[in-house]
Structures are given as structure tokens and as C-alpha cells.
Amino acid sequence: MKSTIKILLGTVVALALAVTLLAPPLLGFSITQLGSAVRVATGMGAKLACSGRYVSGFTPAGIVEDLASYSPANRLLNLDYDDDARRVTADLIGLGEVSARYRKGLGCALEIGDTTPLDQVAVTPVEVDGEPWPKGSSAPSIDAELQQRLDAILAADNAAGLETRALLVIQDGALVAESYADGITPQTPLLGWSMGKSLTAMLQGRLEALGQGDRQAGALFAEWRDDPRREITLEQLLQMSSGLAFDETYAPGSDATHMLFSAQSASDVALASPPAHAPGSHFSYSSGTTNLIARWLHQQLGSDVQASVDFFQRELLQPLGMANTVFEVDPSGIFVGSSYIYASARDWARLGQLMLNGGELNGQRLLSEDWVARASMPNGSDNEPRYGYQFWLNSGADVLRYPELPADAYFMQGNRKQVVMMAPSTNTVIVRLGWSAGSYPVGQNFAELLPPVGQAVTRN
Template sequence: MKEIPITILFIFLKENQNSIKANFMKRIKISRRILYLFFLGLVLFIVIYAWPRIPIITGFAAKGMCSGVFVGHRSQESVSSRELSFFPISLARTTIHPEDSSVTATVFGLAKRKAVYRRGLGCTLLTDIPEEKVKAQAIPLPPPPFDPDTIAWPLGSLLPNTLPAGVNYEELNRVLHAAIDAPGSEQVKKTLAVAIVYNNMLIGEAYAPGIDKNTPLPGWSMTKSILSTLVGMRVADHKLSIHEPAPVPEWKNDDRSNITLSSLLHMTSGLKWDENYFDISDATKMLYVYGDMYRYAISRPVAYPPDSVWYYSSGTSNILSGIIRNTFGNNRAYLTYPYVRLFYRTGMLHTTLETDASGTFVGSSYSYATARDWARFGLLYLHRGIFAGDTVLSPGWVSYTLREAPHSNGAYGAQWWLNHNNKLPDVPADTYFCDGFQGQRIFVIPSRNLVVVRLGWSMKNFNFNKFLKEIISTLPEG
């Protein structure tokens, strides 16, 4: 009985073998077509979407590693496991070349980019300007006029033996160390350094493993606030006027001729701009494709009348940086100006302002400083431009900086952020701050005589409002 079904099956297969074979071949053809379409789609994805973005990924990695190693004096592992650890930047592989102080980066061996370190100028990504020309820009900076180890804080490094009374230091230290992920634990807070200055005194600081008080860390867009300070100084030097049309020759005969320096400072220039750090945008093209960032930024057309719309734009900051450069008669005077006029006078001796490949400071994004130096910068503004008795910046400029930019809803001043919109609800309304990519912050709180610095490589799991509230709670009632 068992042989009958087998016999029937054999007869069925023999009589229908042509039909079965045809169906089988048809299925193979369909599978081949699906596989072909899949690979075609993959190729199109790589060509149209992924490939144009890979040079931005490798550019970010090469520049970040170069600055981290040669400016920040950190190890390759320290930088790659932190600032370069997020996707898609984590796809890049970097190689350090100590022989010429450079770094190269690739993704799967492709889209190789190179960044070079130059003395006095920091690191620069090579783009459309020859490497030899970029390297030739290196300059020796003038030495600081004092030894910080012999001078008291804040200008120097000597800290007093006593601290301000009334502070709950035990709780303050708990808050600061809670902001730092413990060694060997899951990296959640992703904080590299915190520093607290109260009543002019450094009352607390904490650092992640491998980072200390002498480690320069990236400020990203906190650089904009340094840039605003330099503009204020050039105004005081009678080289610039904020209410006159911006001195950009290329704008004289078109609608951009009505853009003022104040419009640029307030992010209300009306220039067409796309500020997106995670895709191909004006911001990423400026930072990772073009060697002369000022030239790229001034080429943008008008989208809105000046002062009619607020839009955050790193391009306008680099326009300001180029304008500052054009007020100097020679490159050396320009390149040493931030150090002689600002950094040395405020004790910021571990601060570097980096240039692009054309030699213009990247006022939108590229500066490195220690947590203590960033705190010193905050102190300069806390005391309205006066630092340790020295009027470094006009108090009037500080007042201008903190006026609300048109149409910013109380969130922005002149390259500084404000808390007028209550974004930090448990923090005094007079708080203002520098704000950089990946959670870099300097908070200045005049009503509490307080400066708070937080530096890190992410802010996803870091609650700034809670952090500041807890710090303020440790201080005497003010």
C-alpha cells in the first residue's frame, strides 16, 4: 500500500516535469531580478547619498583627532572613544603622523582626508588650498608676559588656602563628581570637565579620566562668544562700527548691502543658510569642504530682509571673522591679536583659536581651552569686561551683547545665548551662556556671582537645568 503513493508521485513528476522545470526557472529569474534591484539600489544609495557624505565624516574625524592630539595633548584612544565615538563619525579610522604633525582619516579605506597642525594656529583640514601654502602660515606666538605659577587666581594659577564661606562644599563636590561618569562604568553623562567659580574663586572642579586642569578641550560654538568679544575690541579700536553696513565689498551692489555688523552679530542677516551638522548643509560644507570659510559664507544669497528673521548661522560668524581680519594691515598682527588683547590679559594661557586653510580664524567653531580658561572667559563677562582690575572689554559692549536679538524670542543676544525665554526654568533669568556642539557650556549668572563650565562629548543624558539648580542650592542665599 505504501508503494502506491510513491508510484503516483513518480508518474505525476514525469508527466509534469516540463511545467515544474519552467516554474523553477521562473522563480530563479525573479530571484535574480530582486537581487539585481537590491544591488542596484545599494549602488544608488552609495553614489547618491552615502558617498557625498563620507568626505564630511572623514573630514570631521581628521580635524577632530588632529586638534585633540596636537592641541589638546591627548591620546588617540581618548579622542576616538569620546568626541569621535558617535555614528556615523565612528565609521572613520584615523592615523596619526607625528613626523609632520598631521592626521589622516578614511572610511573603509576610502575618502581620505588630512588635517595638519601649525604652530600658533592649531589644526586645519586640508581642502582646496595646497598643503604647502597652509603649512607656511605657521607663526610663533609672543610669549605670555607673566608666569602663571607665580600669580594668584584668576590671572594666574595660584589658588588661595581659604574658600568663600557659606558654601556646602560636600554637596557641591557630590554634584560635580556625579556629572562625571565613574571609571569603568557605562558612559551616560559623557562629561569631560566641570569648573565652578563663585565670588571670583574657583571653588570646585572635576575631570574625567585622562583629563585634567591643563587639558585644552573643544569649545565648538562657544568660539562665537570669543568672536563677539574680538568684534567689540575692534569697535573700541575704531576699526569697526556695528550699525553701519558690513564692510564686505562683494555686497555693495546688491540687497546684501543693507546687512549691518549688528545684523550679523544677532543672527538676523537674512542670508540663506542651512545649519545642519548631521547632513550635507551650508554648515558642513563650509567647515569640511571649503578652505576659505569666509568666502563661502559671503557668497550666500539673501533669503529675507535684514533684521526680519532670526536664524542661527555659523556662516555669519565666519563672515564676522573675515571682516575682523580685513581691519588689520598684516597677518601677524591679526593672528596675534586675540592672544595679546584677550587671552593673555585674562590668564587664558592654555587657549588656542584655530584658523581655516586660508588663515582666517574659524570664529564659528574652532577653539580649544582648559576648563579653567573657559571659566576665566566667563569671569570677564561676569564683571562686565573688567578682569582683575584691567578693563579688557568695554562694559558697554557687554551690555550690547546681552540685549535680545530681534525675533529671537529672548533666546539670543550678540553671539551669546540668553535665558529670557525661561529655557532653564530653575535658573535665574539673568543667566546667559556660551553654547557649543556636544554640550559645551559656560553659564554666567550675575545674580549669584557665579560661573559654571561644563565640557563633554554629548548632552543627550545631561540635564543642564538640574545641574545648575543643584549647584546654586549649595551656595549661600544671595
């Protein structure tokens, strides 16, 4: 008996030692981070599987591959799909369990705390007719030669394992080419990750156009009014120069992963961030900052989920004809502006065209020309000026971000190499959606899709 116990103890010790040594290379985290890693894996698994299945319409097998691109540990997840309740439960070998639930029009939210108020929110679908894009759903202006080039790029991307899912080109205000991977259509809502930051900024711009919200105002939150953070302005949040300390590392235990995968209120995480720099002096990319903007918007709209959803629908989606877009909220009912916006390639392009047109589309002015100019202007930080109001700029420093592309180009960008480029000098919008774990040749590929140098640019 004693020898059996010794053998069992020896086996346990050996397994523990093996896990300790092998976890970093095989699972993507240290054994000392196991608790946080379980929370991240189950939260990410439940949330992305729920949205992947019920928003984008992906297969369970495809969802597992997407999750595994972040960490091999995600292959250990058991994902249980309850199609009747539209709920996904993620379990990691019995170490932890998290669920996320889909609601029509709201997408998926993790089931953390009391989420029953979300059940009362009504979302009216956006209807579009058969008029040409951007007002409607038809595309009568396809350029056959450009379409061939686009198809070739998508095929080459995917032969190289880049997982490009949608490519689309808008030239002079017309949809001239679009190409999709198998299983993806012009109506498929795809996750933009941090491209949602740009949309969140545009919601602030719309509120400003309606006469609400001074970009230079401070004391944005009651929690800051008695400390130095009261000096932070809305514009500094927009330009990622608030000076707040926020850990953007996407690893177990960081601010970013806690915010997205285990917090009941995403914006609470950044709201508690201490100051690290003087406001306006230092650029620091922070998803938490964007969720503070989303929280501020929520407050301006009465701190009411239905009011926030109605504003988004009425002031952006409906006038733009964005019928295939879902902006997800956190369990507390506030938009996760940093990360959780699903939209079709055509809808992402509508946002790009709105910016390219100086804030007007489909005969309606939604943003002021002044706001669009400020949004695409370098910030005044001491370390990275090539960032506007939640948009990445090609110029603004000694070197271009993408030397192959026009200096005046600017971008919405998101994880897994989501990109929407607006190039005013060529009057072009290009959209790329996919799931690239590594680099993607944005400059090279997009340059092939621009009009020839010297070609006349038509302004609509």
C-alpha cells in the same frame, strides 16, 4: 564562465541594494549622499583627530569613539597619525582621503589648497604664575562641600553615559570647585564647538573698545556692495538676524558641513548666501554668520594671519592669563570663529568672568560695560529674542530657557553640550565641557551648584 559572471553580477547588485537600504539606519546617510558623506567623514575625521591628538592629547581609541558618536560610518575611517609631521590622514575605505596638520599655537587645519603661509606664523605662549585664579594657576579657595557636590555630579553624569569631561564653578570671582574625568586636567584644552561664537563676538567687542568698527555700519564686504546685502550691519551679524539663508543642518551636503570640513575658506560659504529675510527681522542660528564676523575682523586687522593671531594673543589671551587656549584657523588663515576653539575649563571660565565683571578682569578693562550690556540683551527679531551677541539668554521671551536657573543668566553653548553660564544675580560662572550625543540636564545640574537663595552676593 557565464554562470560565474552572473553570480558575481548578482552579488554586486545584492550588495548595492543592501547598501542602499541599510545606509540610512547603519551609516547615518542616504546612498545618494555618498560623495558628500565621504568628504564630510574624511574632513571631520582628519580635523578632529588631528586636534584631538595634538591639541587635547587624546588617545587614538578615544578619538574614534568621539567621531563615532556623530555617525557609525566614522568607524570605517582609517586614521593614520604621523607624529613626526604632526599630521593625520583620514581615508574612508578607499573612497576618499583628507589630511590635517598641526602647527604649534595654531592647532590643526585641513590641508586644502595652499596652506604654506600658515608655516610662517609665530605664536608666543602665554605665561602664568602661581597667583590665585584668574590671574594665575593656583586655586586656594576650594569649597570642600561644593567640591563634593561637583564630584558627585560628574560621577553621576558619566555613570549615565553623558561623557562629562570637566565641571568648574566660579563664585564671587574665586575658583571654588573643579572636577575632571580621567585623563583630563585643569590644563587640557577642550573643544568648545559653538562656544567659540561668544569668543568671536568678544574679539569684535575688544576691537570696538579700541575705537574700531561701528556696529551699525553696513557694506561690510566688497562682495555685497552692489546688492541688498550691503544693508546688513555688524550688529545684525552678532545677533544672528542678518536675514541670510544658510543651511545649518549637520548632514552631508549642507552649508555647515561644507564650511567646516571641505571648504578652503570657511567664511566663503556664508559670504555667498542669498538674503531670505529683511535684515534685523528674523533670527536664524547660523555658524556661517559667525565666520563672517571672523572674516570682518580679519579684514580690519589687515587681512594678515600673523596680525590676527597677534591681536588675539595681545588683546585677550595675555591680559586674561589664558595659557591653555588655541584658536584654530581655516586653510586660508582666517579664524574658524564658529567652532574651532580649544580651551581648558579654567580658561573658558576666565571668559565667563570677564563678562560677569562687565568687561574687566585682572585689573584690565578689555570690553566696555555698554558692550557687555548689549551682548547680553535680547535682540529685536520677530521669532526668537533670547539671543544676544552670540550668547544664549535665559530670558527675553514668555518662558525661561532654563526655569531652574536665574532669569538674568546667559550662556556660551556648543555642540555636545558645552556650556559656560554667567549668572549676574548670583555672581556665578559655571563651566561644563564634555561629549554628550543626546540631552544634558543643564538646568538641574547647574541649579545644584548655585549659592543658596538669599545668600549675599559679593562683587569683586
